[in-house]
Amino acid sequence: xxxxxxxxxxxxxxxxxxxxxxxxxxxxxxxxxxxxxxxxxxxxxxxxxxxxxxxxxxxxxxxxxxxxxxxxxxxxxxxxxxxxxxxxxxxxxxxxxxxxxxxxxxxxxxxxxxxxxxxxxxxxxxxxxxxxxxxxxxxxxxxxxxxxxxxxxxxxxxxxxxxxxxxxxxxxxxxxxxxxxxxxxxxxxxxxxxxxxxxxxxxxxxxxxxxxxxxxxxxxxxxxxxxxxxxxxxxxxxxxxxxxxxxxxxxxxxxxxxxxxxxxxxxxxxxxxxxxxxxxxxxxxxxxxxxxxxxxxxxxxxxxxxxxxxxxxxxxxxxxxxxxxxxxxxxxxxxxxxxxxxxxxxxxxxxxxxxxxxxxxxxxxxxxxxxxxxxxxxxxxxxxxxxxxxxxxxxxxxxxxxxxxxxxxxxxxxxxxxxxxxxxxxxxxxxxxxxxxxxxxxx
Amino acid sequence: xxxxxxxxxxxxxxxxxxxxxxxxxxxxxxxxxxxxxxxxxxxxxxxxxxxxxxxxxxxxxxxxxxxxxxxxxxxxxxxxxxxxxxxxxxxxxxxxxxxxxxxxxxxxxxxxxxxxxxxxxxxxxxxxxxxxxxxxxxxxxxxxxxxxxxxxxxxxxxxxxxxxxxxxxxxxxxxxxxxxxxxxxxxxxxxxxxxxxxxxxxxxxxxxxxxxxxxxxxxxxxxxxxxxxxxxxxxxxxxxxxxxxxxxxxxxxxxxxxxxxxxxxxxxxxxxxxxxxxxxxxxxxxxxxxxxxxxxxxxxxxxxxxxxxxxxxxxxxxxxxxxxxxxxxxxxxxxxxxxxxxxxxxxxxxxxxxxxxxxxxxxxxxxxxxxxxxxxxxxxxxxxxxxxxxxxxxxxxxxxxxxxxxxxxxxxxxxxxxxxxxxxxxxxxxxxxxxxxxxxxxxxxxxxxxxxxxxxxxxxx
Numbered sequence: 001x002x003x004x005x006x007x008x009x010x011x012x013x014x015x016x017x018x019x020x021x022x023x024x025x026x027x028x029x030x031x032x033x034x035x036x037x038x039x040x041x042x043x044x045x046x047x048x049x050x051x052x053x054x055x056x057x058x059x060x061x062x063x064x065x066x067x068x069x070x071x072x073x074x075x076x077x078x079x080x081x082x083x084x085x086x087x088x089x090x091x092x093x094x095x096x097x098x099x100x101x102x103x104x105x106x107x108x109x110x111x112x113x114x115x116x117x118x119x120x121x122x123x124x125x126x127x128x129x130x131x132x133x134x135x136x137x138x139x140x141x142x143x144x145x146x147x148x149x150x151x152x153x154x155x156x157x158x159x160x161x162x163x164x165x166x167x168x169x170x171x172x173x174x175x176x177x178x179x180x181x182x183x184x185x186x187x188x189x190x191x192x193x194x195x196x197x198x199x200x201x202x203x204x205x206x207x208x209x210x211x212x213x214x215x216x217x218x219x220x221x222x223x224x225x226x227x228x229x230x231x232x233x234x235x236x237x238x239x240x241x242x243x244x245x246x247x248x249x250x251x252x253x254x255x256x257x258x259x260x261x262x263x264x265x266x267x268x269x270x271x272x273x274x275x276x277x278x279x280x281x282x283x284x285x286x287x288x289x290x291x292x293x294x295x296x297x298x299x300x301x302x303x304x305x306x307x308x309x310x311x312x313x314x315x316x317x318x319x320x321x322x323x324x325x326x327x328x329x330x331x332x333x334x335x336x337x338x339x340x341x342x343x344x345x346x347x348x349x350x351x352x353x354x355x356x357x358x359x360x361x362x363x364x365x366x367x368x369x370x371x372x373x374x375x376x377x378x379x380x381x382x383x384x385x386x387x388x389x390x391x392x393x394x395x396x397x398x399x400x401x402x403x404x405x406x407x408x409x410x411x412x413x414x415x416x417x418x419x420x421x422x423x424x425x426x427x428x429x430x431x432x433x434x435x436x437x438x439x440x441x442x443x
Numbered sequence: 444x445x446x447x448x449x450x451x452x453x454x455x456x457x458x459x460x461x462x463x464x465x466x467x468x469x470x471x472x473x474x475x476x477x478x479x480x481x482x483x484x485x486x487x488x489x490x491x492x493x494x495x496x497x498x499x500x501x502x503x504x505x506x507x508x509x510x511x512x513x514x515x516x517x518x519x520x521x522x523x524x525x526x527x528x529x530x531x532x533x534x535x536x537x538x539x540x541x542x543x544x545x546x547x548x549x550x551x552x553x554x555x556x557x558x559x560x561x562x563x564x565x566x567x568x569x570x571x572x573x574x575x576x577x578x579x580x581x582x583x584x585x586x587x588x589x590x591x592x593x594x595x596x597x598x599x600x601x602x603x604x605x606x607x608x609x610x611x612x613x614x615x616x617x618x619x620x621x622x623x624x625x626x627x628x629x630x631x632x633x634x635x636x637x638x639x640x641x642x643x644x645x646x647x648x649x650x651x652x653x654x655x656x657x658x659x660x661x662x663x664x665x666x667x668x669x670x671x672x673x674x675x676x677x678x679x680x681x682x683x684x685x686x687x688x689x690x691x692x693x694x695x696x697x698x699x700x701x702x703x704x705x706x707x708x709x710x711x712x713x714x715x716x717x718x719x720x721x722x723x724x725x726x727x728x729x730x731x732x733x734x735x736x737x738x739x740x741x742x743x744x745x746x747x748x749x750x751x752x753x754x755x756x757x758x759x760x761x762x763x764x765x766x767x768x769x770x771x772x773x774x775x776x777x778x779x780x781x782x783x784x785x786x787x788x789x790x791x792x793x794x795x796x797x798x799x800x801x802x803x804x805x806x807x808x809x810x811x812x813x814x815x816x817x818x819x820x821x822x823x824x825x826x827x828x829x830x831x832x833x834x835x836x837x838x839x840x841x842x843x844x845x846x847x848x849x850x851x852x853x854x855x856x857x858x859x860x861x862x863x864x865x866x867x868x869x870x871x872x873x874x875x876x877x878x879x880x881x882x883x884x885x886x887x888x889x890x891x892x893x894x895x896x897x898x899x900x901x902x903x904x
Contacts (some may be wrong), residue, residue: 155697162597268596302532305528310528314579
């Protein structure tokens with residue numbers, strides 16, 4: 001059926017009808033906030049950090065408990081931090097005897113941290129804090145349940161390997177870069193048969209200690225009431241010695257230029273995987289460099305995308321990742337998938353030339369201005385959703401630094417000078433340790 | 444009888460395609476009539492959004508991929524005034540997002556941006572649609588990006604769903620695959636869905652739509668209603684075959700078990716009832732699949748259900764779990780038992796009510812924060828537009844759903860187990876003769892699921 005309606009004819013009734021259909025059910029909350037203040041909790045017991053972030057725009061509250069240890073802290077075998085995350089989450093949630101919850105606990109193991117998020121209604125804050133606190137208790141699970149959780153971790157690891165074959169390739173290139181399967185690299189799949197509860201419980205004992213934990217409460221909360229509840233729940237925790245971080249001393253040889261060729265049926269296309277390590281040896285901490293890091297990395301990413309995607313259609317996709325450790329060690333990984341017919345060798349030569357000439361054209365003020373603006377727009381976008389705000393709060397806090405909200409991040413970006421950005425980018429592109437894998441797809 | 448109808452329809456479609464797409468190059472995708480405009484409530488996250496919808500009916504999967512890649516190329520591949528890189532930079536500097544999606548009947552472009560830059564976003568969009576200059580190499584790359592990997596490679600329920608989507612939504616492939624040097628232009632859309640609330644923006648959208656070209660030759664094919672209904676039903680019967688599809692990989696230590704059913708419902712309350720029961724079976728950590736398969740049997744990391752809406756009162760129901768290869772027959776038996784138990788009404792009322800609350804909250808989040816979700820719901824309900832009030836009955840049905848009533852009707856809301864298709868991908872024993880008795884297809888390596896879906900469908904006919 002064909003018909004014609006002018007916009008003005010349609011607008012009013014439609015607005016009214018949708019009002020009846022949806023607004024009557026869902027109360028209005030406009031989420032256009034721009035500023036998120038962060039308040040440290042003074043009486044936080046032995047915790048490394050505790051922060052309150054009032055956000056009026058979302059009718060919910062989130063408690064992030066951040067253990068400042070993750071996959072990089074794995075002992076032998078790799079995967080121990082991940083197994084510990086499962087055990088602590090289920091124990092804290094009493095999952096075997098669980099009651100129905102509208103929002104499940106969310107737990108994830110990152111490189112340098114493990115993050116547990118409990119979310120709920122603002123009135124549930126004390127319960128959410130107590131669930132978070134229970135993560136620090138020695139896991140108590142029924143006989144056989146903990147042991148069989150190793151099988152579950154094995155299933156999950158295999159699932160991720162299939163879903164994201166790039167994980168496997170990244171693992172290989174990092175093993176080449178660091179010349180070890182431990183620490184900043186890992187050996188997760190090969191180590192699965194060696195996962196065991198004794199090592200996991202020891203990991204929990206060493207790493208799930210108050211001085212290695214930061215708590216962030218964000219959402220529709222009263223600042224003082226939330227701080228008081230944090231003190232009630234965590235105030236009795238005692239300060240302790242944080243665990244050692246041997247992976248922070250793990251630095252590849254400056255002269256390393258590893259190149260490896262492999263054939264595989266695990267990838268959809270021929271792929272070049274690259275990794276580079278940069279040691280900011282003059283800086284004991286990455287905190288003061290964060291603003292320069294975010295802006296400079298955007299400039300470098302933009303130039304790489306321009307060369308490897310926009311100006312050369314033989315590269316299907318370019319995927320870059322940067323990790324700036326707390327001690328100012330920077331790790332870059334880059335993966336490019338190739339269109340059919342584009343030879344791996346030629347693609348590798350193009351990549352090397354691109355990297356070599358990336359800063360031949362000096363970084364200009366206008367370019368820095370654009371990247372600064374993109375960082376600000378990105379922060380504003382993140383502030384529109386609870387998950388976006390969580391991501392910001394977690395990002396620096398996971399390295400043991402005070403958390404940054406999107407609005408604080410914008411202040412940081414605006415305070416960074418052009419020269420700091422230029423110096424950072426220059427340092428990144430100086431010759432340093434690299435590893436490359438040329439992966440050819442075979443059936 | 445069904446196969447005859449299929450042949451008749453295919454011939455008709457080919458004729459229509461020849462009439463409406465006279466050029467192999469620079470093909471214009473556009474509606475014949477005026478665009479039907481919808482002005483929905485503004486989003487609640489400081490963004491405005493416009494969804495443009497072009498018809499995409501009765502096409503092959505290859506053709507659908509070509510059209511999607513063409514639209515991607517139009518919005519990313521450069522214009523007379525901006526290079527692809529400059530477009531990318533512009534989007535990042537302004538916080539603009541462009542999303543291309545498709546349903547069985549439509550190709551959709553949703554553009555969203557902060558309220559304060561939305562007027563200039565519309566100028567940018569106009570430039571993309573009218574001044575696009577993408578190259579064939581650019582298009583070829585986008586075509587690679589939209590193609591779906593075989594499920595046997597990823598062994599992921601999402602990939603299986605993608606292949607099922609292709610089978611249910613598109614015509615069987617034919618010899619007339621799209622030319623490799625295809626170029627598309629996108630003109631007047633059939634629908635425009637605006638989420639703004641700003642009258643100035645509404646006027647700008649109207650001006651934009653007026654500038655977009657229609658077909659030079661206005662082709663209108665009409666047919667008797669009874670024939671349209673018959674052809675539509677048989678062209679897209681929204682049916683998956685029953686039986687078992689098996690891809691055997693002796694080298695794998697795992698097996699993906701997946702049950703699938705394309706289900707039509709009488710009305711929204713019935714669809715909501717089925718959705719909540721399916722969620723109760725496997726949607727989250729409070730579900731039966733999680734409780735039994737993961738927490739009690741310790742058999743799987745990812746047991747879960749999926750209820751995917753395809754159209755008004757049409758959804759695909761999936762239950763999936765990946766288990767150790769040797770144990771799959773036992774786990775499959777348990778999965779059947781879980782389903783049968785829920786279908787007979789053995790359901791905890793409070794936990795079902797919890798699933799309703801979760802789903803209702805998700806409806807709200809989606810509607811007010813994800814503009815393409817709202818556009819999909821609107822198109823399901825009003826595919827041909829509306830000159831009256833707009834209601835989304837699925838939301839009302841979810842709000843008023845009663846757990847006791849759903850439990851009492853569980854046997855009606857959930858289809859019988861024997862009507863499901865079983866898909867097995869991985870290692871372990873081959874299916875028993877009993878599992879093969881309702882239809883069986885061994886999937887060869889490097890082969891899409893469609894091979895077996897068509898084979899089993901033909902056996903059923």
